[in-house]
Amino acid sequence: MRILVTGVSGLLGVNFMQEMMLTHEIIGVDRGKLSAPPVWVLKQDLLDPSAADSILDNTKPDWVVNCAALADLDLCEEDPALAKLLNTDLPRRLARACKARNISFAHISTDAVFDGQKDGYYTEEDQPNPTGVYAKTKLAGEWAVLTENQKAIVARVNFYGWSLGGRRSLAEFFYNNLTNSKSMSGFTDVIFCPMLVNDTARTLVKMLTRGLSGLYHLVGPQAMSKYQFGVEIARRFHLRESEITPKSVNFAGLIAKRSNNLWLSANKLSTALGEDLPSFSTGLNEFYTQHEQGYPQKIRSYQQA
Numbered sequence: 534m535r536i537l538v539t540g541v542s543g544l545l546g547v548n549f550m551q552e553m554m555l556t557h558e559i560i561g562v563d564r565g566k567l568s569a570p571p572v573w574v575l576k577q578d579l580l581d582p583s584a585a586d587s588i589l590d591n592t593k594p595d596w597v598v599n600c601a602a603l604a605d606l607d608l609c610e611e612d613p614a615l616a617k618l619l620n621t622d623l624p625r626r627l628a629r630a631c632k633a634r635n636i637s638f639a640h641i642s643t644d645a646v647f648d649g650q651k652d653g654y655y656t657e658e659d660q661p662n663p664t665g666v667y668a669k670t671k672l673a674g675e676w677a678v679l680t681e682n683q684k685a686i687v688a689r690v691n692f693y694g695w696s697l698g699g700r701r702s703l704a705e706f707f708y709n710n711l712t713n714s715k716s717m718s719g720f721t722d723v724i725f726c727p728m729l730v731n732d733t734a735r736t737l738v739k740m741l742t743r744g745l746s747g748l749y750h751l752v753g754p755q756a757m758s759k760y761q762f763g764v765e766i767a768r769r770f771h772l773r774e775s776e777i778t779p780k781s782v783n784f785a786g787l788i789a790k791r792s793n794n795l796w797l798s799a800n801k802l803s804t805a806l807g808e809d810l811p812s813f814s815t816g817l818n819e820f821y822t823q824h825e826q827g828y829p830q831k832i833r834s835y836q837q838a
Contacts, residue, residue, distance in 0.1 A: 534741075535560065537594035539627070540601030541574060542566035544701045545641060547832055548694050549598065549734040557738075560592050562601070566697065567835050580618055585630040596637045596741050599627050602671070604643075606791075609667035620670035625677035632682040637741050639686040644725065644752060646672045646689065649792025654756070656798045657748050664792060675748065686740055688751040689797060694730030694820065695829040697836050702730070704820060707763040711772040718780035719760030725795040726752035727762055729816030731823075739806055749802040755813040756796040765813075769821050 534557050540546045541561030550559050554572050561567070561574040575592070577584055579601055589597070602620050603609055609616040624640050631638035645668040646661035663669040675687045693704035700709065704727075710717045728751070736751055757765070760779050767774035782791050803810050823829065 534558070534595040535593070536738075537562065537588070537592055537597045539579060539597070539599050541570075542697055542835075543600050543602075543604075544694060544696045545690070545692060545730055545733060546600040547697050547835065548730045549600065549737070551832060552731050552734045553738060560594060562588060570835050579623055582626065585623075585626040589630050589634055589636065594636060596639070597627060597631050598737060598741075599624055599638070599640045602641065604667070606645075606665060606667045609670065610665060613666045613670070616666050616670045617673070620667070621673040621677055624674040625681055628678040628682035628685050632684070637684070637686075637744075638678070638682055639688060639737055639741055640674065640678045642675050642687050642689045643668065643671045644689050644691045644750070644795040644797050645792060646675070647792055647795060647797075649724075649794040651794060654796040654798040655750075655794075657750060657801055668792075679748065684746045686737075686745055687748045688737065688740070689749070690728070690733055690751050691725050691753070691795065691797075692728050692730040692733045695823060695832050697832060699829065699833060703727070703759065703762065704766055707766040707777070708770060708772075708824075711767055711770065711776055714773075714776070716776050716778060717763070719758070719763040719777045720782045720791075721758050721760045721779045722793050723759045723782050723791060723795070724756050724793065725759065725762075726754070726756050726797055726799070727813065727816075728753035728811070729820055731819065732811040732816050736802075736806075736810065740802075743806065745805055749805070750797040750799045751802060751810075752797045752799050753813050753816065754799060754803075754810050757813070765817060769817050770824070 537560045539562045542563045559572040648662040693702040763777045764774045
C-alpha cells in the first residue's frame with residue numbers, strides 16, 4: 534500500500550516510517566526536520582488550508598495516517614490558537630479530503646481527553662472531559678474527523694520509543710537521566726497504559742488492513758504509574774532505579790494540568806482484531822533490543838543537521 538504519513542518527523546511518524554518502509558510505500562509530510570530520509574518526504578506547511586487537497590492529489594495514497602499535532606501541553610496553553618489549527622482544523626480538512634477521494638484515514642488522538650477522575654478504566658463509551666487546551670483541541674479533532682468521515686479511524690494512544698532528537702518520549706527521559714547518573718522524579722499518582730511506538734505502528738496498519746472505522750483505544754494492556762514505568766526502564770537496562778524519586782504530580786509545578794488516571798481499556802480493539810494487543814514486557818524487551826542493535830542511532834541519522 535501507499536501510505537501518506539503526516540508529522541513524519543515526530544515520535545510515531547518516524548518510527549512508523551522505519552517500521553513500514555520495507556513492506557509499504559511510505560510518503561512523509563514534514564516541515565523540514567529530516568535530512569536524507571529513506572522515503573519520499575514532502576516539505577509542506579500543513580496549516581495552509583489548501584495543503585490537504587494538494588498533497589493528496591499529488592501523492593494519491595491508499596491510506597493516510599495523521600500523526601501531525603501540537604503535542605507540547607504547555608505550548609498549547611500558551612498558544613491555543615495554534616493548538617486549534619493543528620489539533621482540530623487540520624484533522625477536519627484531512628478527513629474531508631480523504632472521504633472525497635475514498636482514501637482510508639487514521640487519525641491519532643490521545644488518552645488525555647479524560648479528566649482522570651474515574652475509578653477504574655475508561656472505555657470508548659465513557660464521556661471525555663478534557664482539562665487543558667491540548668486535550669480540548671484533540672477531543673474537538675476527534676469529533677471533527679468522525680463527523681466529516683464516518684469511515685475514518687480515530688485512535689487514542691499513549692506510546693514510547695526512540696525519537697529523532699533523542700528526548701521526545703518518557704522512556705528516553707528516564708534512560709537519558711539514568712545513564713548520566715542524574716536523579717529524577719517519577720509520578721506515583723499518574724496512571725497510564727504505555728505501548729512501544731513500533732507496536733502502535735504495526736497495530737495501526739492492522740486496523741487499516743481490516744477496514745476498521747470509528748473510535749478505538751490503542752494503548753498497552755497494562756496500566757502503571759509513571760514512577761513504575763521509570764523503574765521498569767531502569768531494571769531492563771540494568772541501571773539504578775534508586776535514582777528515581779517517587780513524587781506526586783500535584784507538586785511538580787507544571788503549567789498544564791495532567792489527568793491522574795489515564796487507564797484505558799483496549800478491549801474493543803483487541804476484540805475487533807481478534808487478538809491480544811502486545812504486552813508491556815514484550816514491548817520493553819524490544820525497546821531494549823533496539824538500543825543494543827543501534828536502532829536509536831539509525832532514527833537520529835535522519836535528523837536535520
